Amino acid sequence: MGAFWSVRRRNDGGRQGVARRELKTVYDIARAAGVSAATVSRVLNGYVSVTPATRDRVLKLIEESGFRPNSNARRLVRGYPGQICFLLANRAMVHSFHSRILMGVENYCRQVAQDVVFATFRYGPDDRFPNDSVPHIIRERSGTEGILLAGTNYPNFLHFLTSLGLPYVFYGNNLVTGSLELPTERCVCFDEHSGGALAAAWLAGLGHRRLVFAGDLGKPWYERRFNGFRAGLAECAIVPGLIDVRDAADTFQLGRQAAATLLRDHSTATAVLAQDDQTACGMLEELRLAGVQVPADISLMGYDDIGEIQYLHPSLTTVRVPKEEIGRSMATELFRLRESGSSSQPVPLLAPGIIARDSCSRPKVFDETVFKNG
């Protein structure tokens, strides 16, 4: 084995940058090419004001020697960091939802040659932030263009970043503001309310008249989904039932509890919107155990469109959330912030959609009055 892994380290003609000599700085290249460091720099940066002959000579040396410019020197002299920080707050893991946001960020940054620093941070809504408690990248200046705040956040940390003069953009859907309104500046959101309304329209369109929302209204984001759902149904003169579960160990368990409540207290319901996909998974499980068929006996809809649910049986109809787009939008917004100085106009809300799969169908007892009233 050693053989193979060594053998291939031989000089392969310079094509892959095996060092012919030690040319580590622009001065080394300059000396070898018989030009000044300034000229090497110009070639490196693609300035047109360089004679082709000179340029070729320098380029050849660079390629042969495998020279790569020192990024810290570049950043220091250019005055900008060339990096942004994706900060996942108050989460134990990169779950599939935030993973997609991260991918959106990374994809955009790759195109604009910016590095993405990944960091995590846990804090409470009333914490202060002594210097040694915050992520390393925040403790120094010019380490990052700014912060992309994902995960769950509270106003205290946003204020802290403001006081630091550190630009940031946050994922707004999971910001906990208490009784305060969501700020619209530096905030990237998708329209949770209209996602709920879309779900309402979808289920009502299938002919459902007796609908229920199942979720934890203690969380503002779920409350917004419910409000949208209710508003959407109001247009069809329908008032949804509500199963508000707040004390579950996790959202899957919450779903199971919600389904138990559903069977007990809402036995005439023909369709349910769960607060999110994971909750819907829990409900599906509990319904199965109870011998209730989805969608034959009841239609079940999720919210988020996490990848895992397409493999459920039945596959889950859900509200699509533009996760990659959220990431991309957060990144572009941060760079726009730099250009335009301080806070620009509010970022437009991103629009959700419906992913139709197998967990929703027309209700068993089709109610003609829907169309008479509609």
Place this chain on the structure above:
Amino acid sequence: MGAFWSVRRRNDGGRQGVARRELKTVYDIARAAGVSAATVSRVLNGYVSVTPATRDRVLKLIEESGFRPNSNARRLVRGYPGQICFLLANRAMVHSFHSRILMGVENYCRQVAQDVVFATFRYGPDDRFPNDSVPHIIRERSGTEGILLAGTNYPNFLHFLTSLGLPYVFYGNNLVTGSLELPTERCVCFDEHSGGALAAAWLAGLGHRRLVFAGDLGKPWYERRFNGFRAGLAECAIVPGLIDVRDAADTFQLGRQAAATLLRDHSTATAVLAQDDQTACGMLEELRLAGVQVPADISLMGYDDIGEIQYLHPSLTTVRVPKEEIGRSMATELFRLRESGSSSQPVPLLAPGIIARDSCSRPKVFDETVFKNG
């Protein structure tokens, strides 16, 4: 709303670093404190050779002004990057498995005050790597301490990094070497073979005598799992059946196909080890559709311990893979590489374990001969 978000930006006594004056460099601090920049630097770096009085004066200025040192200047002069790069190769997303590895990396790096740059990269096993095709952070020098290679990788890229003189450590389990042996240097692996053997011992211990492995042996990592499984069973004089499916759209579908084959060709089997958890999910689904009960009719075991499967019904018994530990080990190994110059000794294999849940039980027809022979 605007009110709230502005109001809190007022000076809160300097505690949160609201700038009293513009003190942006060590020279500014030095002038204000009546000392030299060198002394400010000493305070910043915690040197003991500074008079308490001087130190306090400087510290006070730093705190009041919210001064943070320029990280690029520090890195340039110190000569090390203060960052490492987590490179996810040939993957469309951060799935839960790699997400846990990333968390292991980030957790460790946070403790040692290193930033983690997250990047993705797609390439083929025969690609060359012209400068503009590789991730930005690789194109410059001193941008990173080295590369942590996760995802699926091929030797050509490792050789390329070697030729660049860029230190790296790779996640070995998903390295595709063709017919070549896995290198042990710079390689962090968990012991896939022994995970398979553990699964074998577990199932045999439950009394199973007719067992099957379901997976894609075209992938070396699944082949290693199978080999371990077979070796483990050999100790009980059992030869497992094999369902080798190679043409599935994804591992879930692969599982469904495998289950169909199982029912058709291995109807006497009492236990199955799936190549991974996702495959087991597919099998579980297909078995359910066929009216086969798990574990009553057949025991089913996964491999990986991804978080999603604990909510399955029945919850899935699986092979635990130390994902966070893999991440942590990759990071420590990279820093060790820097200390000890070039390649140190091989990294020890990380050990898998068994997570016992509900999908495995004793076989319906308990075969006494197991104990007679064992």
Place this chain on the structure above:
DNA sequence: CTGAAAGCGCTTACAG
């Protein structure tokens, strides 16, 4: 214990 000075490796006016 502290300061003056050099230096990290680039880029960019400023001249020519």
Place this chain on the structure above:
DNA sequence: CTGAAAGCGCTTACAG
């Protein structure tokens, strides 16, 4: 089109 020189903001021998 090209070079000499200054400067980005730190840290670190070297003196004292």
